Amino acid sequence: MVEFGDDLSITYVMGGLARQFERPDEQIVPWLEAAEKSQMPLDPRLWAEAPPSSSYPACMAVKAASEQGVAAAERMLRSLREGFFCFRRKLDSPDSLLQVAREAGLDGGRFRVALESNAIVEAFGADLEETRSVSSAELPILSFGDQVIPASAAYPAWRAAAVAAGGSPAPVELSPFDAVARFGRTATREVESVCDLAGPVARAELWRLAVEWRVKPLRVLTGTLWEPA
Numbered sequence: 001m002v003e004f005g006d007d008l009s010i011t012y013v014m015g016g017l018a019r020q021f022e023r024p025d026e027q028i029v030p031w032l033e034a035a036e037k038s039q040m041p042l043d044p045r046l047w048a049e050a051p052p053s054s055s056y057p058a059c060m061a062v063k064a065a066s067e068q069g070v071a072a073a074e075r076m077l078r079s080l081r082e083g084f085f086c087f088r089r090k091l092d093s094p095d096s097l098l099q100v101a102r103e104a105g106l107d108g109g110r111f112r113v114a115l116e117s118n119a120i121v122e123a124f125g126a127d128l129e130e131t132r133s134v135s136s137a138e139l140p141i142l143s144f145g146d147q148v149i150p151a152s153a154a155y156p157a158w159r160a161a162a163v164a165a166g167g168s169p170a171p172v173e174l175s176p177f178d179a180v181a182r183f184g185r186t187a188t189r190e191v192e193s194v195c196d197l198a199g200p201v202a203r204a205e206l207w208r209l210a211v212e213w214r215v216k217p218l219r220v221l222t223g224t225l226w227e228p229a
Contacts, residue, residue, distance in 0.1 A: 002194055003169045004162055012066070012073055014059035014124060015131040015139040024051030031085075032222075037152065039189040039199075041223030042085045052084070052092035056124070061097040063123045064114035068106055075104040082185065086220045155193060176205045176226075180215050185227040 021027065028044045035042040052058075058080050065076035079100050083089035091097060094115060101111040114120055131139060140151040142158060144165040149157055159169065174182070176191050183190070192202040206226055209215040218225040 002174070003159075003171050004167050005170060005172075007167050007170075008162060010070065010074070012062060012077060013130055013143075014062055014127045016059050016124070016128050017055040017139070019056055020054050021051060024048075027051075035222045039223070040085075040187050041220035041225055043088055043221035045221070046084065046088040046090070049088060050090040052090050054092055057092045057094075057097060058084070059127070060120050060124045061091075061101065061111075061115060063120045063127070064111055064117075065101060065104070065106055067114040067120075068110060072104070072106050076101060076106065079104040082225075086225065176202060177209055177214055180206075180209075180226050181228055185218070185225050188224050188226070191226065 024047045027047045031042055031044040031047070034040075035044075046052075061080065062073055062077050066073035080091060083091050083100060089096065089100075091100060094112070097115065098108055098112055102108045131141075134141060134143075134148055138150065142149050142151055142153075142161065144161040144167075147161045147164060149161055163169065174195050176195055176197070179191050179194050180186050183194075188199075188203055188206065191197070191206060192199055195202060197205070206215060206217075206224075210217050210226075210229075213229045215226045216229045218227060
């Protein structure tokens with residue numbers, strides 16, 4: 001939520017989709033439905049080719065990354081999401097998670113020590129208890145103070161909840177190039193949202209930037225990611 005700047009701090013609480021995926025192929029249709037609804041790039045062939053056995057290791061990886069700060073946890077979570085959803089990576093083993101941590105700019109040795117510690121198991125357990133306590137909400141969710149809203153809600157609902165919790169928005173104007181330069185690898189839908197542009201306008205501007213070699217498109221099955229050239 002760019003417009004709130006330092007007035008908003010984010011704590012990532014991991015909900016653990018599944019301790020074990022008994023029928024991985026059953027994830028394909030829900031993933032495609034989520035892609036249609038969110039307009040985000042996604043490739044569900046992961047579940048047919050090399051499905052992860054559990055989502056718990058990735059959740060604990062985010063908790064381990066948080067030992068290196070909020071920004072490190074954020075980079076790790078983003079890299080895991082891209083790995084699973086866009087690049088069909090089977091991220092459920094210590095070695096695969098360590099590789100992602102290094103790609104996200106974390107201290108690999110420190111990350112591995114944290115990942116293997118009892119403290120991280122306990123921290124993830126606390127997260128599971130917290131998310132399970134919100135029994136009426138389907139994950140993922142956002143919590144602003146006492147107000148819980150689904151992550152699938154439109155941005156105005158997020159904004160209103162943040163304001164109600166005491167946040168003070170300060171609108172920031174970003175161009176598509178600014179957005180990609182600031183956030184790194186970014187989906188078309190994210191550029192539309194953060195730049196407040198209609199879909200055709202955002203796509204046209206991104207492709208213009210690609211023609212000028214200022215950004216690079218990265219095709220995913222249901223959409224496109226953009227990264228600095």
